[in-house]
Amino acid sequence: MSEREAIDSFIDKWRARWPEWSVAEVFVPHAQRETAAAWMALVQELTDAAWGGSDPRPGEAKLGWWAEELQGWTRGIRRHPLGIVLQKFPVDWLLLARALPALRDSRERPVDSDEAHTQLRPFAEAAASIEAGLFGGAADAQALVAANLLQLRLAHHPGEAVPLQVLAQVGEGAALAAWSQQLAGRISVRGGTAPRRVLAGIAKSRLRRGDAVQPVGAMRALWAAWGAARG
Template sequence: MTTSSALDSFLDKWRTRWPEWSVAEPFVPEAQRTLVVAWFTLLQEFDDILNTSGDPMPADAKLAWWGEELRSWAGQRSRHPLGRLLEPVRAPWTALADALPDLIEARAAALEPAQAFKALQPYAAAVAAVEAVMFYTPVRGDVATPVLVQTLAQRLNAAGVAAVPRSLLAAGEGDAAQRWAQQLLARWPARVPGPRARRMYASLARTRLQASAQGRELKVTPMRTLLRTWWAGRG
């Protein structure tokens, strides 16, 4: 497989998981579109490692490899196909690499919701710091919390009840996963600060979480997606 086809394979994997993005993407400046998808593809790699089940050793080894890879980007020496697009950005890659081990700790079920948030705070802050540089966006307001909540929401979607804090499971009142989704929504405003691409991606992810919180099937139409992401992208 050539480097170009390997890169396309990674990008297509993310697009397949987020087909709504094809409707939202025209609101992203054309020069940034491939970069945006590459960045979100990288974050999806980290989400998959966070949400792995069964033997964690392969995922942990992969995470360690990514830490080395991100540090090499700081010196403009990439090995992964995604590095072709992301490495030229002079972002704080080393700080993100330093935060990756938090994903291993966060994989264990939290005792309380506050613990779930605390475990991923440094990682979310590192992600937000990279985005501020990548998309030339001055940091205004709390840009890390939306990243944090979205990471937890996508963990709930991928891992199900294994991602729910144990205190909610012990309460035994209704669907614990649904109640956790509702708590995440309470911390996740419909419009978040940060770069346009993040605001639009958050809007799509929040819509999925809303369906889970309400115990209903997700219904997505191009028109709804168009209006939602246009509104989110306006800032």
């Protein structure tokens, strides 16, 4: 497999979950699009490791490997194909590596909405800082990043995603829809970088419809991305 094919294999896996991006990325500067897709694919690899599977141990091992990989990026060493796109940027990859234990610990079901965001704060702060370095923009956009991450968890790893308080209030049958609406209310597409705002705008559109995982139509995605990009 060539380097290009290896990179595309991970980006395509991310794009498969976000088909709306094919129309929404028009609102991301052209020079940033490959970097944005590679960065979002990296975040997907990390969150899948943290939240995926019934047994947390394989994911913990993957996060350990990624911590070593990110530390290597700070020294100009890379093994993973995504590093071909990302490692060259002078951002603090060590900061992201140090935040991975908090991402691992966020696997535990939160008590309420505030705890759900608090669990992710260290990783979201590190991710927001990396994004500011990659794309420009405010580095203090951790609330937007955290809300977007919680949507990702609800969509792809819903098992422990809904807080206990929501389950108690509405019951298990209505919990996913109720948590979707709460998360939609917490996504404010202001500040942060253009790629993050656009992705968060699409995520909010999905959540408002009540289904975190199913893509929205092209016109709705375009409208959501346009509004988010302006934010």
